[in-house]
Amino acid sequence: xxxxxxxxxxxxxxxxxxxxxxxxxxxxxxxxxxxxxxxxxxxxxxxxxxxxxxxxxxxxxxxxxxxxxxxxxxxxxxxxxxxxxxxxxxxxxxxxxxxxxxxxxxxxxxxxxxxxxxxxxxxxxxxxxxxxxxxxxxxxxxxxxxxxxxxxxxxxxxxxxxxxxxxxxxxxxxxxxxxxxxxxxxxxxxxxxxxxxxxxxxxxxxxxxxxxxxxxxxxxxxxxxxxxxxxxxxxxxxxxxxxxxxxxxxxxxxxxxxxxxxxxxxxxxxxxxxxxxxxxxxxxxxxxxxxxxxxxxxxxxxxxxxxxxxxxxxxxxxxxxxxxxxxxxxxxxxxxxxxxxxxxxxxxxxxxxxxx
Numbered sequence: 464x465x466x467x468x469x470x471x472x473x474x475x476x477x478x479x480x481x482x483x484x485x486x487x488x489x490x491x492x493x494x495x496x497x498x499x500x501x502x503x504x505x506x507x508x509x510x511x512x513x514x515x516x517x518x519x520x521x522x523x524x525x526x527x528x529x530x531x532x533x534x535x536x537x538x539x540x541x542x543x544x545x546x547x548x549x550x551x552x553x554x555x556x557x558x559x560x561x562x563x564x565x566x567x568x569x570x571x572x573x574x575x576x577x578x579x580x581x582x583x584x585x586x587x588x589x590x591x592x593x594x595x596x597x598x599x600x601x602x603x604x605x606x607x608x609x610x611x612x613x614x615x616x617x618x619x620x621x622x623x624x625x626x627x628x629x630x631x632x633x634x635x636x637x638x639x640x641x642x643x644x645x646x647x648x649x650x651x652x653x654x655x656x657x658x659x660x661x662x663x664x665x666x667x668x669x670x671x672x673x674x675x676x677x678x679x680x681x682x683x684x685x686x687x688x689x690x691x692x693x694x695x696x697x698x699x700x701x702x703x704x705x706x707x708x709x710x711x712x713x714x715x716x717x718x719x720x721x722x723x724x725x726x727x728x729x730x731x732x733x734x735x736x737x738x739x740x741x742x743x744x745x746x747x748x749x750x751x752x753x754x755x756x757x758x759x760x761x762x763x764x765x766x767x768x769x770x771x772x773x774x775x776x777x778x779x780x781x782x783x784x785x786x787x788x789x790x791x792x793x794x795x796x797x798x799x800x801x802x803x804x805x806x807x808x809x810x811x812x813x814x815x816x817x818x819x
Contacts, residue, residue: 492534495557500763502527502756503553504537505546507565508676511537513705514732515725516748520564520587523752530753531760533560543675546571554579560759562587562752566642567675576606583759583769585609585752588644590816594772604771607758609751613644614814615805616744616778617651617701618658620723622801623742623780624699625659626794627721632664634692636685636711638704639678640669643817648703648725648744650814655801658810666692670707682710689714699723699741712736721786728781741790743781751776 494501504524506517527533538549546568553561554575562585563572569589576584584606591608593601624633633656640646649667656663668688670678689700689711702711703725712729715722716739724733724743733740755774761767780802783790804810 491556493557494534494559499534500531500560500760501534501536501553501556501558502560502562503558504535504562504564505549505553505568506537506539507563507567507679508540508543509565509679509705511539513679514709514729515705515727516588517564517705518732519727519746519748520562520752523749524562524756526749526753527756527760531757533756533760540568543567547574550575554582558582559763560585560756562756563589565589566644573603573606576603580605583607583762585755585759587748587752588642590643591773602771604769607755607769607771607774609748609755609774609776611644611746611751611776611778613647613744613746613778614651614654614812616746616780617648617653617703618655618805618812618814619778619780619798619802620701620742620744621652621655621657622659623655623794623798624652624701624721624723625656625663626797627741627790628663628699630696630698631660631662632666632696632698634666634689634697634700635668636688636692636700636702636704636708637667637669638707639671639675640818641671645669645704646818647814647816648701651812652701652744654812654814658801664696666695666697668692670704679705679707681707682713685710685712686714690718693718693720701725701744703744709733712740716740724781730781730784738785740784741786742783745779745781747777747779 511517511521524535528535560583564587566588572586586608589608635652637649638645685707699721700715701723702708712722713736716736721741722736722739726746729743730737730740762769
């Protein structure tokens with residue numbers, strides 16, 4: 464009960480700050496003033512309160528509000544055609560840093576960085592190809608892509624799933640595999656499970672049958688897909704992909720099976736699933752976002768250099784929380800060993816950067 468109240472309180476506080484930042488009639492900050500540090504966030508077609516990817520990034524922006532005194536605001540994109548307009552609404556107001564969240568915003572973010580060279584841009588889950596080519600003429604010193612080795616996080620929870628299943632059958636429910644980070648999560652999960660047991664039976668489904676406007680916002684489909692996997696004998700299911708993945712996680716937990724969350728430690732954001740949440744494949748989005756915002760402010764003040772190009776964030780797996788006593792000691796030891804080998808490069812996932 465206390466955990467549920469704490470989780471609810473966190474969400475209410477975040478929502479209250481967001482409403483205050485966007486309240487009609489509120490005095491708009493003058494972001495053009497040198498003493499005013501403004502940070503705007505633009506989501507892809509998803510909600511800020513997705514209890515996963517967007518929310519974790521927004522918490523990094525909120526940390527900048529608390530620790531750096533930033534004025535912060537967000538815009539939720541409803542239609543992909545509005546990417547440019549939404550980014551420009553912050554840039555034209557003189558915002559110092561603009562965070563764009565999601566692979567789909569990549570091209571619009573590059574175009575904006577070219578158009579607004581005095582603004583710092585952070586593209587979350589946006590690999591910057593220009594940073595590794597030989598053409599110095601297309602370099603963008605004001606743009607950093609915050610990227611993660613999702614295949615490693617997926618590998619870790621896949622290995623855990625393979626060690627914890629009693630039926631020898633596990634599942635994964637994801638948004639579209641046209642988004643490389645999502646595909647890396649799913650295929651990393653497959654690779655990790657196969658590393659433990661080459662003969663394990665794995666059900667993996669990507670939500671490719673709808674457009675980008677729905678692939679990450681369809682919890683009903685996620686729940687139905689997870690339930691079908693449980694019906695086939697899967698007793699561990701990994702859900703990844705905004706509210707779609709959340710639907711799978713919650714449905715799995717409600718069926719009494721082991722659920723695995725994504726992006727953040729969803730024990731704190733999905734109280735409905737917490738009692739059966741085995742772990743979460745974590746991308747440390749909040750600290751990664753904050754680190755880049757701080758780097759932008761430092762660079763603006765002449766205290767450092769903005770790390771333009773690709774900025775590699777960290778991944779991991781969440782604690783077992785309520786299920787800690789159900790995880791055998793030898794599994795915990797094996798997981799730590801795998802984690803260290805993945806981190807130091809002695810164990811490779813062999814998952815390509817994007818779907819071939």
